[in-house]
Amino acid sequence: MTLALRYAARSDVGLVRHDNQDSAYAGPNLLVVADGMGGHAGGDIASSLAISALAPLDTPEHGPDQALQDLEETVERARQDLVHASEISPELAGMGTTVTALLRSGNTLAMAHLGDSRAYLLRDDKLTQVTVDHTFVQHLVDTGRISPDEAETHPQRNVVMRVLGDFDVDLTPDMSIREARAGDRWLLCSDGLSGFVPVDQITEVLARCESPDEAADMLITLAMTAGSTDNITVVVADLVDDETTPAAAPTETTQVVGAAATDVAAPVSRDTGTEPATTESAPADPADDADDEDDGTDDVRPKRRPWIGVLVLLLVLAGVGLGGWWAYGWTQDQYYLGVAEGQVAVYQGIPQDAGPLTLSRAVEVTDTSVDDLPAYWVERLDGSIRTGSLDEALERADRLAEEAAPTPVPSPSPSPSSSPSPSGSPRPDSSPSEEPAQAAEEGDA
Numbered sequence: 001m002t003l004a005l006r007y008a009a010r011s012d013v014g015l016v017r018h019d020n021q022d023s024a025y026a027g028p029n030l031l032v033v034a035d036g037m038g039g040h041a042g043g044d045i046a047s048s049l050a051i052s053a054l055a056p057l058d059t060p061e062h063g064p065d066q067a068l069q070d071l072e073e074t075v076e077r078a079r080q081d082l083v084h085a086s087e088i089s090p091e092l093a094g095m096g097t098t099v100t101a102l103l104r105s106g107n108t109l110a111m112a113h114l115g116d117s118r119a120y121l122l123r124d125d126k127l128t129q130v131t132v133d134h135t136f137v138q139h140l141v142d143t144g145r146i147s148p149d150e151a152e153t154h155p156q157r158n159v160v161m162r163v164l165g166d167f168d169v170d171l172t173p174d175m176s177i178r179e180a181r182a183g184d185r186w187l188l189c190s191d192g193l194s195g196f197v198p199v200d201q202i203t204e205v206l207a208r209c210e211s212p213d214e215a216a217d218m219l220i221t222l223a224m225t226a227g228s229t230d231n232i233t234v235v236v237a238d239l240v241d242d243e244t245t246p247a248a249a250p251t252e253t254t255q256v257v258g259a260a261a262t263d264v265a266a267p268v269s270r271d272t273g274t275e276p277a278t279t280e281s282a283p284a285d286p287a288d289d290a291d292d293e294d295d296g297t298d299d300v301r302p303k304r305r306p307w308i309g310v311l312v313l314l315l316v317l318a319g320v321g322l323g324g325w326w327a328y329g330w331t332q333d334q335y336y337l338g339v340a341e342g343q344v345a346v347y348q349g350i351p352q353d354a355g356p357l358t359l360s361r362a363v364e365v366t367d368t369s370v371d372d373l374p375a376y377w378v379e380r381l382d383g384s385i386r387t388g389s390l391d392e393a394l395e396r397a398d399r400l401a402e403e404a405a406p407t408p409v410p411s412p413s414p415s416p417s418s419s420p421s422p423s424g425s426p427r428p429d430s431s432p433s434e435e436p437a438q439a440a441e442e443g444d445a
Helices: 043-057 064-088 136-142 199-208 212-225 259-265 306-320 324-331 375-382 390-404
Strands: 003-012 022-026 030-035 099-105 108-114 118-123 126-129 174-179 185-189 232-241 255-258 335-340 343-354 357-369 385-387
Touching (some): 030 232, 064 099, 335 375, 385 390
Antiparallel strands (some): 022 255, 108 174, 118 185, 335 385, 343 357
16 A cells, blocks of 8 residues: 555634744645744744755655654754854844654654644544643643643643754654554644634544645634634645545645745745734743733734845755755746736736746636625735645635625515515534543643
8 A cells, every 4th residue: 555645734824913923834745834933033934944944854765764863853953944043143043933743654654743733633533632732831731730621721821841943942852653544634733723723623624624625724714713813824634545546646736835935935025914024133032932812912023134034045945955946946836816906816826026027927817706705715815825736726716706606685475474484594613612621632832
């Protein structure tokens, strides 16, 4: 049996944040989620550098015994990149990021984990949280000092004790080997999802949605509906037997989302719904993930200098040993949904101009008017909705057309004396479980 990955990556700035400090990568052999520390200088740079360091691992050349070592060594290399970047640019000192990564090697998966991003495994309709949060509150739960229920509302629930950064804390990642089975569905996510959406709702979505794309979209929507005050990033991946399951063909296009997508392809700020990331002028406490959940606001911080984006771009290209022409070619393999003259449009490229070079063009302008869409989708389109391929972009455009379709108006009753039949109400979404969940599953990191 030959196993392959079928995957989808999504990232959204969320309802409150002004910038996206999350990054994610999904490829045929590698899945990564990195959540830049919201209260740290350069969280977006930190998560982008982590992705750029790990991306070269996305090859099928790792033997089962070598994959774990390769992954651990590359995480350390990412830390060194963060240190080097902060040395070049002192205002970035103190930046950090979580890292949760899966590297496929045959029928096994090597895993690295630092921080409070999470990995979940859906197997035989049962969802298991595979990672353990590296948070102060989780430590209190593990040592019996507080209960899981108390952890839900603990004032220090956002303090992360172990992350990838340029500061002197425990940076040793949790490393493990996981069995890969056909039919498994993996979810990697930032705490913008896991901190706001109950695990039973996550389970329902993963079990119900047929494709990773559908599941990823639904999870983002759930987090937004739940009022997530953080960036939201998910990677959903299915393990499939590509020899016997032609209908579930593996994904072949690499997907990069969040800050890494902006920084890799856009050294100059772009005009989208996700604003360019910013940095603080002074380093923050490296152990404190200041997510600002309580007040729902971001600190006012100065814009980072434009050359910081260029620095990230150069580091990415150096990490993969490729040049500018490769970078341009990569942009032309990307597709997204945007707006053209008030209509939903499918674009090839990325929503960014690099100096005089335009990196995108509309390949199809649909008949769907943006004015007919719900406000949530209008906001998503303003920031561009990335897709993995042209076919996927066209399919999602069709779905938006259905969203914009007017609701049929019922015909008036022919008899004024007849009473209208009560209309059925839609089935509400699953509500949070009344039973307190373990902090390792529901803890707000």
